[in-house]
Amino acid sequence: MNHDTDHRHIxxxxxxxxxxxxxxALRLLGxxxxxxIVFTQHALPTVRPVNHALDGGDIVIRTHEAAALTMHARQTEGPGVVVAxxxxxxDPDTHLGWSVVVTGYARLVTEPGELARYQGMLRPWVDQSMDQAMRIHPDLVTGVLLTADGRPGEV
Structure with missing residues (x-):
């Protein structure tokens, strides 16, 4: 980016x-x-952009068999993989808006009917077969609204 030609008003x-x-916060996320999605890979934090849908208060994402998160979930016993x-x-110009962070456990969806339903709800946005789905149950939900005048407005 050339700062001399960046004329956006902040x-x-x-x-x-x-x-x-x-x-x-969940309403806005939806x-x-x-x-x-943030998870650990080789004991280090890893971040991946994904599309999502809300289903019964849980966040659902699609993934594929070879994805790091899918493989990690297959190797994890217990309640699932800890994720954020x-x-x-x-807004990139005003820096006003909102941000939501959910922390919880992600589990692979294994029931065929539920997996088919999620495949219908979430269309992959990458040119790759997304044959898996993960459901994230929010254990901790935080969110912030950034306003210019301190009054919550229409978001």
Whole structure:
């Protein structure tokens, strides 16, 4: 990016950060289709962009058999793989908007009928076979609204 030709106006007004309740945070997360999943790979944090859908309060993503997260989930016993999921809608010019982070356990969907339903709900956005699905149950949901005047407006 050439800073001499970047003429975007960024407001100088101070922003206010308003904490969102979990219900409102999940509502906002459900209003967008793209987020980022964070998990560990070789004991280090790994982030992948994915599309998602909400289903009964859980976040559902599609993946493929050779994906690192899929392989990690197949090797994990117990409640699933610990993950964080983040989605946001922040205006690049004003820096106003919202961000939501969900922490919980991701499990592979193995029931054929449920897997078929998720395959119908979520269309892959990459040119690759996405034959698996994962369901993330939110154990911790946090969200923030970034406003110019401190008043929650229409988001």
């Amino acid at each position: 407001t100088a007004e101070p922003r206010r950060r308003i904490e969102l309740g979990s219900v409102e 209003s967008v289709s793209l987020g980022r 999921y983040e989605a946001d809608d922040i």
